Each structure stands twice: as C-alpha cells, then as structure tokens.
Amino acid sequence: MRTGWRTRRVGVLYLLLSIGGMAGALGMAVRFDLRVAETVAALLPSLGGMYLSWATFGADRREAAEGFGVAGVADRLAVAVRRQWESEARVRRLNDPYPLPVSWQAADARFGESWSLLREMARHWPDGRSAPRSAGVTESAGLAGTGGEIAEVFLERVPTRRLVVLGGPGSGKTMLLIRLLLALVAERAEGGSVPVLFPLASWNPAEQTLESWMAEQLARDYSGLGDPGTGPADRTGRVSHARALLEHRLILPILDGFDEIPAPYRAVALDAINAALPPGQPLVLSSRVTEYGDTLSPAHGVPVKLSGAAAVELRPLRAPDIADYLERDAGGQDAAAARWEPVIRLLGTDAPVARALTTPLMLFLARTVYNPRPEERAGVLPKPADLCDPTRFPDAAAVRAHLFDAYVPAAYRPHPRYPCRWSPQQAERALQYLARHLQHTLGGTTDLVWWQLRRALPSRVAQVVTGTVLGAVAWAAATVVGRLTALLAGLDSGWLTGPPAAIVAGLAGGIAGGIGCGLVAGVTGGIAEGLTHVFTTGQPEWLATTTANGLAYGFAGGIVGALSSRLAVRQPGTASGYRQGWAWDWRMCALGFTTGATLWFPYRLNYGPMAAAVGALANGTVYALAGGATGALASSLSAHRPRAIPTVRTRWAWDWRGFSTGLASGSGIGVTHWAVLRIQSLLTGMPSYTIATMLSFSCAIGLAVGIAHGLTGKPADLATSVGPVALLEQDRRIFRRLWIVVSLAIGAAFLLCYGLEYGAQGGLSYGLGRGTTDGQAISMGPPHILDRSLAYGLTVGLAAALSHNAWWCYTLTRHHLATRRQLPRDLTAFLIDAHERRGVLRQVGAVHQFRHIDLQHHLAAAGPSQESGDPLPQLPRPRIPLSPARRR
Structure with a gap:
C-alpha cells in the first residue's frame, strides 16, 4: 500500500x-x-x-513529489546532526578559549576484548565495512591519544570500530563524544552512516528494546523521522523513517552515560545492546569506570561485556594544562590572570584544590565562578585564593561541593551585555525545583521536556x-x-x-x-x-x-x-x-x-x-x-x-x-x-x-x-x-x-x-x-x-x-507553579536563557538537560523537598518498573 x-x-x-x-x-x-x-x-x-x-x-x-530513498534521508539527517552539535558546542563553550587537551590511554584489559580477538573479529566481517583503514596499530597501547585524535583512534586504530570510553565523574566523556561525532560527520561519505548521540539516561531496558527506544529518540529530536517512509512493511504498516535508518544500518549509535542506567538493570542493558547491535555494527559507549567495571564483575549473575569493543580511559588533566587554561580564560597575563597564582602554585601537589581541579567539569565551574566576563571587573568577584584555605576546604570533596554551590549564583550574576530577568535567588529556586522534578516525579531521568511538566x-x-x-x-x-x-x-x-x-x-x-x-x-x-x-x-x-x-x-x-x-x-x-x-x-x-x-x-x-x-x-x-x-x-x-x-x-x-x-x-x-x-x-x-x-x-x-x-x-x-x-x-x-x-x-x-x-x-x-x-x-x-x-x-x-x-497542559502547569512561586511564569524564556546565556542547561535535540548529571543531583539534594508548605508533586511511577502491572 x-x-x-x-x-x-x-x-x-x-x-x-x-x-x-x-x-x-x-x-x-x-x-x-x-x-x-x-x-x-x-x-x-x-x-x-x-x-x-x-x-x-x-x-x-x-x-x-518529495519522496526519496533511505540514503537521501540519511544525508539530510547528517546535515541536521552537524548543525545541532556545532551549535551546542558553541553554547557549551567547548572551544572557548580553546579546546581542553583531554587525553586518554588504553583501559585495563578486563574492560575490552583482547587485541588479537579484535583483529580476528574484524577480519571476518561479512561486508568488511568495519575493517580499519590502516593496520599500523598492533596492540592496545596504540589507542592512546589527545584531543582531536579520537576520530583517528576510532576510524583507523580500532579494528572493529566499537569503542568504550571510560572516565571518572566530570572527566570530559561527553565533550570528547561531541568532538568525535563532529569529526565522523565531516568524514562521512554520501549515503553513509550518520553518527547520532543517544543519552542513555532516558532508556528503560526493562520496558523498551534498544531499537524502539532509538527510533523514538530520533523521531522526537528530528522532525519527520517518525513519518511512514521507505522500508519493509510490518504488521501495522510501513515503518517510520527512523526505523528504516536503523534497519539499514545507517545510524552509528554513540551511547552516552551507561552509568546513568540504574545499577540493577545495567547488565540487562548491555546484553540488549549486544543483541540489537551485533558485531559488524560500529558503535561508541561511554561510562564511568566503576559502574562499567561492576557490570563486568557483578556480585551475582553472569558477567556481561560489550562484544567486540576496545576500551580507553580518560586521564586527569595535567597541571601545566590546567594553569595555562585558567590564565588564558582570565585574559592572559593581566591582573585577572595573576589572581590564580596561589592556586597554580599548588597544582600537581596533594592539596585539596589541586586534586579537585583535575577534571574539565570542575575547571568549567571554577572559571565561571572566579573569572570575569568581558567588560566585567575582576575586583567584584570572589578570589580564587580562597580555595587554598585548608580549614574551609579540608579535602577535594569540600572544594567540589563549594564550586557546585557557587556555580548557579555566578552564572546569574549581572552580565554587562546580557541582563537577566531573574535574580540569582529566583533562578536557583527554579533550578532546584526542576532538578527535584526530574529526580523524584520523573524517576531520575535527565531529560527535561516541557510536555512532561x-x-x-x-x-x-x-x-x-x-x-x-x-x-x-x-x-x-x-x-x-x-x-x-x-x-x-x-x-x-x-x-x-x-x-x-x-x-x-x-x-x-x-x-x-x-x-x-x-x-x-x-x-x-x-x-x-x-x-x-x-x-x-x-x-x-x-x-x-x-x-x-x-x-x-x-x-x-x-x-x-x-x-x-x-x-x-x-x-x-x-x-x-x-x-x-x-x-x-x-x-x-x-x-x-x-x-x-x-x-x-x-x-x-x-x-x-x-x-x-x-x-x-x-x-x-x-x-x-x-x-x-x-x-x-x-x-x-x-x-x-x-x-x-x-x-x-x-x-x-x-x-x-x-x-x-x-x-x-x-x-x-x-x-x-x-x-x-x-x-x-x-x-x-x-x-x-x-x-x-x-x-x-x-x-x-x-x-x-x-x-x-x-x-x-x-x-x-x-x-x-x-x-x-x-x-x-x-x-x-x-x-x-x-x-x-x-x-x-x-x-x-x-x-x-x-x-x-x-x-x-x-x-x-x-x-x-x-x-x-x-x-x-x-x-x-x-x-x-x-x-x-x-x-x-x-x-x-x-x-x-x-x-x-500538549501546549494546553503545559500552559496550565507553568501558571499553576508560578502561582506557587516555584517556577517563573515565562518558563520558556527562562529555559532558553539558562541554556544559551548561562550555560546551566544543555540541549539535546528536543529536550533540555542539566549541564552535568552531578549538577542535577546536587541541586535536587539542595533545599527542602517542600516549599511554602506544599509537598512536591510525586506520582508512583518508577522509571524502571518492577513488574508488568507497573509499566508506564
């Protein structure tokens, strides 16, 4: 038909x-x-x-008149993906003042397949599409690299083009994946696979298959991919363009945040990924080291590993790179940069501030709190030297907590070019409510979508x-x-x-x-x-x-x-x-x-x-x-x-x-x-x-x-x-x-x-x-x-x-919450400002997310769970149902 x-x-x-x-x-x-x-x-x-x-x-x-094949849909999707992530990289200031030199090394052997097995698996791919361009790498040690080399590692050094990116909290995994995605789009041939980043926090492996979830995300983020289009017919009719792209292997999945899946379901999720994306299908998976390692060596059950994948682990930032970055972001060699001297002297030591400022996330928070913006005087800002106080900050955890506490007020301080309609107190109260809404009402998801409010x-x-x-x-x-x-x-x-x-x-x-x-x-x-x-x-x-x-x-x-x-x-x-x-x-x-x-x-x-x-x-x-x-x-x-x-x-x-x-x-x-x-x-x-x-x-x-x-x-x-x-x-x-x-x-x-x-x-x-x-x-x-x-x-x-x-219910909700002084009445403008001007939120397709999941957790835990005597609205709907009777 x-x-x-x-x-x-x-x-x-x-x-x-x-x-x-x-x-x-x-x-x-x-x-x-x-x-x-x-x-x-x-x-x-x-x-x-x-x-x-x-x-x-x-x-x-x-x-x-406008009909075209699935390859044409993939070409148009590649253009949309490139525009989306170039814009998001600009908003997140990934290249401002310059890209951080994030480096990595081959991960422990237990996280990936042996090098000989990877080469053997790549040699037997049916169509040879995943075979590397160069055979110059003979062992896993050759996977090490820095910055933009991640595309070369994935395309030319990993035989199977299946890569696991591991790192600690805030170590720059998502930032590295965005660089990889943009490089893969640039390298893509006409009609080839399109790299798409999928945040795994919104996937419920106990309820949805990976294919249906990815198709749903594609249709939500890219208008029209949910329409019936080219592809084999199923029982209910023609498949959507999104499913057609997945069935034709024209989507290269970049799965971000495996650790954000609840612990009891990570093994199920990894097994589902192996089943849905068999060897021969390139993919990238990111996770924190501890969470991925617990899945490979569970206390109970059978260990599960991503089939046919090599693994790399991000390294902490080096002290000279941290010093150069902080000084350059402060303006170079003027008085604003000199304010960092007490901190720079401690870098590379065992001081709490030195151990805290080893990840891109903490470095971003520190520059936002202590560095002046253009046309802003540094004298009105807090001094970075305060971070060196051992009494106030006895360990690295205290430094990190302080940076999280100071980040939102710093992001909403008066801007010389972009005046803000909301005070820092109003903005922090609204962001705390949104974080608690995601954490409690929506079961811990990271996706802030207006139609679910x-x-x-x-x-x-x-x-x-x-x-x-x-x-x-x-x-x-x-x-x-x-x-x-x-x-x-x-x-x-x-x-x-x-x-x-x-x-x-x-x-x-x-x-x-x-x-x-x-x-x-x-x-x-x-x-x-x-x-x-x-x-x-x-x-x-x-x-x-x-x-x-x-x-x-x-x-x-x-x-x-x-x-x-x-x-x-x-x-x-x-x-x-x-x-x-x-x-x-x-x-x-x-x-x-x-x-x-x-x-x-x-x-x-x-x-x-x-x-x-x-x-x-x-x-x-x-x-x-x-x-x-x-x-x-x-x-x-x-x-x-x-x-x-x-x-x-x-x-x-x-x-x-x-x-x-x-x-x-x-x-x-x-x-x-x-x-x-x-x-x-x-x-x-x-x-x-x-x-x-x-x-x-x-x-x-x-x-x-x-x-x-x-x-x-x-x-x-x-x-x-x-x-x-x-x-x-x-x-x-x-x-x-x-x-x-x-x-x-x-x-x-x-x-x-x-x-x-x-x-x-x-x-x-x-x-x-x-x-x-x-x-x-x-x-x-x-x-x-x-x-x-x-x-x-x-x-x-x-x-x-x-x-x-969905517009009507959203309108009722925002006015209701504004009356209770929990959110701004013009919530849409607030979210736009938080994303484009303040950097507190990021945007992935049609949804907003907090810049980092640790920031979301910190804001959700801050402040009371009740405001003005009114309980936070909660529904008995866990994100991972325990039985079919509790399915969403």
Whole structure:
C-alpha cells in the first residue's frame, strides 16, 4: 500500500461529508425559500470538508513529489546532526578559549576484548565495512591519544570500530563524544552512516528494546523521522523513517552515560545492546569506570561485556594544562590572570584544590565562578585564593561541593551585555525545583521536556480548569451564537435556539479530559445557561433544570470521551494493555445513578412531579448500569490515559481505530437518551423522540466523537532538528489549526445528519417542551440546525484540539507553579536563557538537560523537598518498573 493512500481516504470521506452537507443546506434553502444570507450561513460548516479534502490531496501530491530513498534521508539527517552539535558546542563553550587537551590511554584489559580477538573479529566481517583503514596499530597501547585524535583512534586504530570510553565523574566523556561525532560527520561519505548521540539516561531496558527506544529518540529530536517512509512493511504498516535508518544500518549509535542506567538493570542493558547491535555494527559507549567495571564483575549473575569493543580511559588533566587554561580564560597575563597564582602554585601537589581541579567539569565551574566576563571587573568577584584555605576546604570533596554551590549564583550574576530577568535567588529556586522534578516525579531521568511538566499539575486542577473553559465556550456557542443566528434569520425564539449548553459541554469535556472534566464542563455550561434564562425570563427554576442537565450529560459525555480515548490508543494484538479480571465499578455505578436521577428537575418542569420521578428513576438506572459497566471496562484496559505529546507541521493522518471506537461510543449517548425517554413514555404516556430522531442524533454525536479521535497532526519535515522552543511554537499552531478544521468537519457532520432527517420528514422537533406546560415539542427549522452544527463544531473541535496537543497542559502547569512561586511564569524564556546565556542547561535535540548529571543531583539534594508548605508533586511511577502491572 502506498503511503499516500491513507491521505486520499481521508479526502474522499470529507469530500462526501461536504457534498452531503451542502446538498442538505441547498435543499432546505430551495424548499423554504430562504434568503441569501441564510443560505450562505447554512453552507459555512460544509467548508470544513472541502478544506480537509483539499489539504489531504495536497499532502498526498507533496509527499509523492518529495519522496526519496533511505540514503537521501540519511544525508539530510547528517546535515541536521552537524548543525545541532556545532551549535551546542558553541553554547557549551567547548572551544572557548580553546579546546581542553583531554587525553586518554588504553583501559585495563578486563574492560575490552583482547587485541588479537579484535583483529580476528574484524577480519571476518561479512561486508568488511568495519575493517580499519590502516593496520599500523598492533596492540592496545596504540589507542592512546589527545584531543582531536579520537576520530583517528576510532576510524583507523580500532579494528572493529566499537569503542568504550571510560572516565571518572566530570572527566570530559561527553565533550570528547561531541568532538568525535563532529569529526565522523565531516568524514562521512554520501549515503553513509550518520553518527547520532543517544543519552542513555532516558532508556528503560526493562520496558523498551534498544531499537524502539532509538527510533523514538530520533523521531522526537528530528522532525519527520517518525513519518511512514521507505522500508519493509510490518504488521501495522510501513515503518517510520527512523526505523528504516536503523534497519539499514545507517545510524552509528554513540551511547552516552551507561552509568546513568540504574545499577540493577545495567547488565540487562548491555546484553540488549549486544543483541540489537551485533558485531559488524560500529558503535561508541561511554561510562564511568566503576559502574562499567561492576557490570563486568557483578556480585551475582553472569558477567556481561560489550562484544567486540576496545576500551580507553580518560586521564586527569595535567597541571601545566590546567594553569595555562585558567590564565588564558582570565585574559592572559593581566591582573585577572595573576589572581590564580596561589592556586597554580599548588597544582600537581596533594592539596585539596589541586586534586579537585583535575577534571574539565570542575575547571568549567571554577572559571565561571572566579573569572570575569568581558567588560566585567575582576575586583567584584570572589578570589580564587580562597580555595587554598585548608580549614574551609579540608579535602577535594569540600572544594567540589563549594564550586557546585557557587556555580548557579555566578552564572546569574549581572552580565554587562546580557541582563537577566531573574535574580540569582529566583533562578536557583527554579533550578532546584526542576532538578527535584526530574529526580523524584520523573524517576531520575535527565531529560527535561516541557510536555512532561504536566505531571507536576494535579489532575483535578487540569480537569476543573479545562472543564470550566469548555463549559464557557459551549454556553457562548449554544446560547449567544444561537441568539445572534435567530436574529439574523428573523426569528423570535428568545434564547432557546441553540442546543442545551450542558449537553454540548459534557460531551466536549469527556473527550478532552474524561469523566471529571465532563462533569465540570457540563455543570459550568448548565449553570451559565440557567443564569442566562433566569435573567432573560425571570423563571428561577431554570437554574436547577440546567444544572441537573449539566450533571447528567456531563457524566454521559465523560463516559463516551474517556472510553473512546482509551480504546483509541490501545495497541491491537497486545495483551499487556489489559488487566487481569473484570470488576464491576460500584463507585461509577453510584455516580451514574446520582447524576441520572438529577434529571428529575427538568422532567418535573416539563411533565410534572409523578412523571418526573418515573423518568428520573429510569434514567438513573440506565446511567448506573452504563457507569458500572464502563468503569469495569476502563479498568480492564491500560490504566493510563493517552499522554499528550507535541505535534508538528500540518499533515493529516486518519486513525481508523479511533474513529470507529469514537463512532460506537458516541452513538451510545443518543441510544441511551432515546431508551430512557422511551421507557418514560411507556410509563407515563408522554411523547418521546422518534427512532429517526434518535438515529440522526446518534449518528451526529458518533461522527463528532469519531472525527475528534480520528484526526491528528503528524510531523512532515524530514531530518530537521527541532528544538524545545520550536516544538512548542509548532504545537501551538497545530492547536489552532486543529480547532478550526475539526470544528468545521464536525459542523458538517451535524449539518449532514440533521439535514437528511429534515429533508426526509419535512421538519424536526426538539426539547420535548423545554419550558412548556403541554409537553409538546418545539419545531426546529434550518436556523436551529445551523445553530446546533456551530455549537457542537466549535466546542467539540476545541476539545479535540486540547486532547491532541500538549501546549494546553503545559500552559496550565507553568501558571499553576508560578502561582506557587516555584517556577517563573515565562518558563520558556527562562529555559532558553539558562541554556544559551548561562550555560546551566544543555540541549539535546528536543529536550533540555542539566549541564552535568552531578549538577542535577546536587541541586535536587539542595533545599527542602517542600516549599511554602506544599509537598512536591510525586506520582508512583518508577522509571524502571518492577513488574508488568507497573509499566508506564
């Protein structure tokens, strides 16, 4: 199946919707001799289908025109990788004032394979691609080198081109890997393998295979590599560009930070690397010496070693190199450089300061704390001679702790060219919170991604705020827009033209945030609608009526939205998505009965107390059964709702599983509502909806929910490195476009369903006597149909956009944390400044990280775990699950 077939199916579907909607609108215009303005207004929702048809066919043509093979994708990825890491090296000041002369030597023999075995393995590679260019190196001692020689060591001296880089904390492993990566990109031939750096701290070897994790990282950091592309088809369709590159061995993995994987899982991780990257696949792995050695010689279990790899170990910096670097960074031979004389005299001795300043990390911290910036006076800075005080700093650990403590205040001291919006105290408090968030809430990961900050937001806060917004939008769309449409059409129907805001808001809230959000949205819309009617009609009973509608339809809409969301994201054919057993959810059953029984208030207004009691009992029973069964089904599925992740670009892809489950569960609202009214009609003799009206309403609701769950934004640009800020901006743009386009599509669906029924029956009725005393239905004409299309389209379209994008939850979270004085309100600007101006954070693809994991640990341990009396939000979600039941 070609890739464009999916987009053409979407275009055909929406083309049919738009044609049907336009035909229905024109038919009504001709039948009732409507004015031109009314006809044009009736045709507006159909434009959604036309736009989607054009967009999907256009995407198909662009995709066909821009198609190229996997080698072309690799070439474009190489350009993005080079640009990314050249920029990052500049931000990290790796070449300022000049590259540190980091040197290495061959590691202990136990860390790598014997030299004879390496040469023998390289001689038997099937394709010979990993054979070294030169055979001049005859033993492991030839692996020693300094600085830029690392590329020569990897390409020409290691027979298998599989290298383990070992070193102590802060010894410069990542800095050396960046140099190696840039050199390999420069040496790369067209169509060859692309070196990509993968920080291993975010890999969970107990949950993900190495291939799937690397594909996920590639798709996240390079926009478009997650798209279906060239490669063999698997069970679910074409593989992504990222997987195709991995399968064709066009990714040279540089795996950084093996020691950051939790100790119990390092042997599992190393075994998984050997299985996923067999001999013949070049790779680089970095780790601290002690952690890697413990994996090779575990207290329990079988030792594991990286197959076919040579090993080098970084050496401490030499005293002359340290002295030259500190003086050169201070400006040369002036007074600022002379401030280092007391420290330089102790270098090479056993003094605590001399033993501390032997790694690039400590050297970077020292230069940041004590060296002046351009246009900054050295006299206002602390003196490096303080580090020589044996009373204050009795050992090297005390010196290192002091440098970590002083680093953030020094990074945020007033800059002559780059003024900072945050004081050192504010910045340190925010960085400490972020470090604790990574350490405790996210289970120790190093990846600071803005779309995961939502886990610091209590779910109740998100549901209340989102539900309130959707309720207000539903009220505005159903009541205000309905009133304006009625006035334009020349009708005197007061404020009853649009659909009940509670029903619209409840459905939208359920799609956006489940049952809790549906209840809040329904009640908000119901109260707003009730107050409107109280002020316009002077009838106080309206408030209880619409609030009861909000509870009932909020619960029903929440069930539909929550259940369809879970079913839509469940992977087919996998048993891990289910829990064992089936347990009736009595809490949901009780909640359903309570919310359904509240319909006694609107029934009493329309049918009288006795009939209302019968209807409320019937409705409560049906809602109780639906709630208990739905809760049991939801609990048997995966316990986690779909995670909102950022979307980029504007190519549309149809999820047929989401559409079908949304259609089935959405139709249940209409069927349930009709069944309740039918039972009530049989018991009381009051009128009920016809089967045709039920089918029309069910199809419209089902189409709305199906479209909301079936339409998503997808990445489009290949091999373009996407930073966190660009990803946030793109996600915000996609949010707006999703809202507009899905709203138009849902409006067209409602117009089609209601228009067909209107044309077949010659008229429609609604409300069953909302506010009347004779129980008769109110006639619904073309303006009312248009109002319903607009109200459902705007509100459910907004809910779909909220459920598919991460920007909304991120916005709620940062404002919530800013109110609690834990993070700056403009968090995006703070992270940019911390990365580009202060150097406290580094950027790897689409994520931020602290400059060094030891800095993250130090900040996480500093300060209290509670601020202002509020506990740090934590979730029981370990990064390495202990059993399948605790899988992420």
